[in-house]
Amino acid sequence: MSRLSPPSAILRHAVLLVTGALILIPFVWMVSLSLKPPGEIFRASFSVWPEQFFGLENYTKALTTAPLPRYMLNGVFVCALIVGLQVLVCAPAAYALAKLEFPGRSLLFALVLVALILPHEVLSLPLFILGYQIGILNTYAALIFPYVVSPFGIFLFRQFFKTIPDDVVHAARLDGLSELAIVWRIMVPMALPAIIAFAIFSVVGHWNSLFWPLIAVRDEALMPPPLGIMAFKNEEAGNDYGPLMAASTLVVAPLIVAFLAAQRWFVAGLTGGAVK
Structure with a gap:
């Protein structure tokens, strides 16, 4: 493999x-x-670190104004079930497409x-009608059922299974x-990196999902984190941005920790299926 010249390497690292x-x-x-x-949030001057530390108050209010821990537990429960069911369904389907x-x-x-290129929002109306007819709206099943079959999961697992020799x-x-x-x-044991990579994609997508939960559930006890954060929105008094940003930080933090912990398997899972 030819090494990049110093100007090319500098340009690449700069980009x-x-x-x-920017990210x-x-x-x-x-x-x-x-x-x-609040007084510093809307100040015209720019500063990353606050002159008056107000973090304890904002984070305390974020945890007490709305049942944020309950929202996050809902997110963990829903995302874990979705990932488990997706692997249960997608792995055999991908095996059939790859080896049979x-x-x-x-x-x-x-x-x-x-199906990969279809936005999920396109299916929201028929899914809502189907959910109403079978009586699962405003339940955990309404948040889980539409995502059990993942075209991306089938595609990713198929590509990884194709790299496994037929002799095995x-x-x-x-x-x-x-x-x-x-x-x-x-x-499945041989495709563990691909499963971890897919699980990260799935958890991030469904943990941050707002559109479908906004339609499917209305009970506060069932709300996932993004829908729960809307509790900090006050149209009469205005948004309380300090606690809102604190709640958003608490919601995003588990995803960052999970990705950093699994990044080695994430990269291996994405690159493994591209070898063939």
Whole structure:
């Protein structure tokens, strides 16, 4: 592999640094606002660190104004069930598309690719009507059911399963394993990096989801974090930005910690399926 010349390397690192800074600025500003009193938030002068530290008051108000811990527990419960059910459904489907020969396999994979480009909001109205007809609206099932089948999960797992040699599958069949046993005892353990990468994508997407929960649930005890944060919105008195930014920081923090803890497997999972 040819090494980049010094000017090219400097340019590449400069672009990466600028891009990283642009991505981090909103998060840094969010944390900064969560530590400031109301008078400093709307001050014309710019400062990252507050002159008067107001973080304890803002974070205390964020945890007491609305049941934020309950919202976050709802998010953990819903995201964990969604990820578990998605792996349960997507892994066998991806195995069938990657390793089994049957009529219509190419057509089914094409449908998966089509489903990848469809925004989920397009399906919100039929899903709402279906949820009403089967009686799951305003329940945890309403937050989980629409996401059980993930086209992205099927695609990612299929690409990773394609990198596993067919000889492994043939050897397992000679040992008497059924196709489902091959999926759960051989393919899934070997595809653990892809599963972790997919789990991060899934958790981030559903933890931050606002559109569908806003439609599907109205009981405060069922609200996930983004919907719960709307409790800090006050149209009469105005938004209380200090506690609002504190609540947003508390909601985002678990995702950052989870990603930093799993980043090695995240990168391996995304690059593993691209080898073939």
